[in-house]
Amino acid sequence: MIRFNCDYLEGAHPRILEKLTETNFVQTPGYGEDEYCDRAREVIKEKCGVPNAYVQFLVGGTQTNMTVIASILKPYQGVLCANTGHINVHETGAIEATGHKVLALPSENGKITAAQVQEAYDTHWADASHEHIVQPGMVYISHPTENGTLYTKEELTALYETCSKLGLPLFLDGARLGYGLMSKGTDLTWKDIAAYTDVFYIGGTKVGALFGEAVVITDPALTKDFRYMIKQRGGMLAKGRLLGIQFLTLLEDGLYEEIAGKAVEQAMRLKNTFLEKGYPLLYDSYTNQQFPILPNSQLKQLEEKYSFELWTAMDEEYSAVRFCTSWATKDEDIEALISDLDNLE
Amino acid sequence: MIRFNCDYLEGAHPRILEKLTETNFVQTPGYGEDEYCDRAREVIKEKCGVPNAYVQFLVGGTQTNMTVIASILKPYQGVLCANTGHINVHETGAIEATGHKVLALPSENGKITAAQVQEAYDTHWADASHEHIVQPGMVYISHPTENGTLYTKEELTALYETCSKLGLPLFLDGARLGYGLMSKGTDLTWKDIAAYTDVFYIGGTKVGALFGEAVVITDPALTKDFRYMIKQRGGMLAKGRLLGIQFLTLLEDGLYEEIAGKAVEQAMRLKNTFLEKGYPLLYDSYTNQQFPILPNSQLKQLEEKYSFELWTAMDEEYSAVRFCTSWATKDEDIEALISDLDNLE
């Protein structure tokens, strides 16, 4: 069985395991206060062009989302996000468990717009009963989105400007950030991501690390006592060095971009194949997730050899599915799949 | 600098890194539903003599404590524990953040007794205003305790019987379980730990793993939807296999006991040295944490070469400190310390 279900099927890039092995018996302080974390922080700040940013490392995405969001919002505030946003649909109510409502905005492709944020804000404050309604307190976006789509620089700057004007911190979930940055379809750089958000994270789990997300806070107002929040929410890894070592390995000499770029390239080969064969795509993704629509009969044939995720039934006969590539996808597996797509009946 | 501050200074036992490397490109399902986790579950159940137990793997201790406790208590219930208990003092209010009061019982050495639990229960229910008071809903103990002490079999069974009689699930925090089980001072076995608690966890982070805690639930009433809780609290690792692989390596052929036993032996050498030199011990520990009381002048000398933790000032001149050994402690470091203790002025 060749798996394309998701982008966390394997362990980590071998250089990470090597580095962990190499440093294994070095004694370091715990909780992210070691030299590897410090060096990784420097690399990140340099790469993102934000020398004064505040960087902390957490273990996973849900944990990071709930920690960041709970650290920003006041008790009666909620977080604006696309109705498709991970925090709204796939985190078992982790945000609500911290006491906050997720204020979902309609979205067809996983993205929301500056205009939607402005409207939600205006609607709230125009309501004579606004004290009876959850107050919008920040904005959450994912980039790439859960649908593989990307914000353009114009869209992101518009969002950021609107958020800044309205006093709503903009938080970018970059669980798959590498696949976005290396997409052919993007005009956003590391520096743009840092410049046009208040806080974002660099996903490690899905881009070559065993696990780990690096939170970068560029708005100094949001950093105070953030480590208390990490500890309280269960995200402070005792051996924090493991996170520092991994991000250092990924980021200090371009490994992150290299492996993400490769995965995107493989995804583009799949995308082209789907398009050539005439399969429509549910979302027009230029990242590592592809969402073709196939007849169920053909999906059944593919399932004998490949695993992938059923996304949604389109009708009785057709379904949209998701194929993911990742830093670990083998060219030979892509080729096998392309070849088998050629021969579907 | 030779560090004895804590038991999470290094990475992991080399066999764990080897196993992670060896399995690195195997594709597995995520979230702890892979074969390594399944095999680790079987090993644990076999070792603990609880074939029907329910086993899940989490990343760290605070996360595990808050997830287990929040899954058991009703909103108006609290958890009884020693005032020295980790959840009461060192988790930044993680339990309270889930909405529950920690009901602290006085303790001199980190342990609480069946009689204290019975009394807290009786006091609550005897109060005419009990509806205005947080209801005791479960009991938390750590073994070894934060002070290095151990429950005897008699004490643990008494606690368990009292808890069972009162309908209060007994939860044992085994962050350092290995060091307890391998202590010369214990009459408790793996099977006893499983038999005389309702839920406990086997600490990995402090006993040879990179990270990870294996929760074992023996009371079937406490297992329902537990994985929802893990996900909601940010504890469900995407690459859950990492936990399965680590616990399998540690537990399938005695590595866990071997490395924990070695660390306890080293701690005993330190303990004997302290006693021989006439240093009093704050707690009478037979595990990997030792709490000698030394003059501050001598501590200053030691600090030039060693790091350890200041536990508490006894008076103007003397302080209690903590020395930890671990699975990674080198015999040569123990010998150096012993020799330097011999030569303190």
Place this chain on the structure above:
Amino acid sequence: MIRFNCDYLEGAHPRILEKLTETNFVQTPGYGEDEYCDRAREVIKEKCGVPNAYVQFLVGGTQTNMTVIASILKPYQGVLCANTGHINVHETGAIEATGHKVLALPSENGKITAAQVQEAYDTHWADASHEHIVQPGMVYISHPTENGTLYTKEELTALYETCSKLGLPLFLDGARLGYGLMSKGTDLTWKDIAAYTDVFYIGGTKVGALFGEAVVITDPALTKDFRYMIKQRGGMLAKGRLLGIQFLTLLEDGLYEEIAGKAVEQAMRLKNTFLEKGYPLLYDSYTNQQFPILPNSQLKQLEEKYSFELWTAMDEEYSAVRFCTSWATKDEDIEALISDLDNLE
């Protein structure tokens, strides 16, 4: 200014004030354990045909909703309700503040159907990732709804049967229950309300009391320690007798039905006037809230003499507004309004 904004503009029915005055110096135990509360409980159980029900009194609606819901749900569960439901839109996130997601279902008129509940349930459990998604744990409906609409007996029994089958407690918010029961458009009785829900409340605040909601729990599984929840959520009134006295006065000899019936009748006079004049109604309400659509120019004329609530702008020229009658509405005010409607330009 004659106000039709809402149904809590005045104090209380005079008989309530008389009864409070009459009993003022009687000494009673606090917290709802007095004889007035007990007698009110008996009257309610008798009236609803549920001799074994459990009855408690709370002060207000938001408080009641959050207390009941938090007492039923497990931490990872959410409450299904119409997207228009009070808990979803007008309680400042009170439910989320207890840690739970509100699972909003689309609704045009404030009601949801058994089929929607079934589908939400099926969708959840059919999802392979259901552990990553908030689990539906109960169903909340309001009757009358926030839009003045009513469930039919057929609809309510279908909902109840579906909920019972799926193990989802059905909670009916009866903040305006009296206006529903006395509507010409209903085939539901007190006994039906009690028979086809697991827990509901009888609204006092909007139907003649100074304040107060009487929670009736008919499913014995939901009563355990409910008073702890009330106290913890700040809903346990020290002088609980005030609630008992009010509900006793309202319910023991038909006052509640009398005043609610009168208000509905007045609302029907308004409704007929709107219809006769050719004003469309946003919702087809047979209760005390009416939602006519008028030209903004005419609304401006009305605003000189009357206050009412802007509900929603239909387009540039027309708006839907809300007129409420209540137990305190004067016939002369209704007549004045009808007459002025006749003369609008």
Place this chain on the structure above:
Amino acid sequence: MIRFNCDYLEGAHPRILEKLTETNFVQTPGYGEDEYCDRAREVIKEKCGVPNAYVQFLVGGTQTNMTVIASILKPYQGVLCANTGHINVHETGAIEATGHKVLALPSENGKITAAQVQEAYDTHWADASHEHIVQPGMVYISHPTENGTLYTKEELTALYETCSKLGLPLFLDGARLGYGLMSKGTDLTWKDIAAYTDVFYIGGTKVGALFGEAVVITDPALTKDFRYMIKQRGGMLAKGRLLGIQFLTLLEDGLYEEIAGKAVEQAMRLKNTFLEKGYPLLYDSYTNQQFPILPNSQLKQLEEKYSFELWTAMDEEYSAVRFCTSWATKDEDIEALISDLDNLE
């Protein structure tokens, strides 16, 4: 049976009921935005000498405590208070239910000192692991305390100065404030209470109102969006006027002081009787709560005619009990009790 159990046994001062009756059919906006509330706000600000203070009315004490505290603390902060404080022992964990730890300080008589606050603060920040420990975020005191004791002006100003220096808002629970202000044993005035706290409340429930607590926030940094918090926590009364009317009646012409003063005087007569008879007092209270220690045999005699609260057993033969007077206590009941105390065997 003559009851001295507590200070909320009866309804309200008759002038309150009269005023409620008189205003009953006036139509007002809801939620505390009516003219009665506004006038009561003015009276309070005038009386307390804080023209710029922010005043809101809530229904009960637990609700007020949790709303104020949750509005001030950040998620990882706790509230310092006496271990005897109401929020620590008698509110079913309402504070913890908002996610915050109550940081209890030892107290013999219900009071805490500036030195204790300073020490708790210093201890926290001196700890190298302070990020793992709940951060002190504010201070809660009650005045009079749960034990009937009172802060002196010197003690309160010292507390306030320490709190201000440390950045910890000082919150005074004045559920029984009237009985404190009218005590012969106090040197604190209304203006002092307002001047030496950041937020406090004037208790209505126990001092002549049907219910209600008036929160006075003198630190402008604590007022932002406070009404959202009230609504979210279920404390925003629909007919907010009821609170305004009551506080206006109590405060506009000295009724509050008059009835509180009378109750304290009655309590002093009891106190003197106990002392004359040689009964020791558990706490030296100059307010409406008295805590004499009597032989159980005599308590049994008293119980035939009087009810009072068992406070604590002193030993096998003696118990401390609580007698409360209130605004509603009759002189004849005091005289009967004194006479019966004279004749105890």
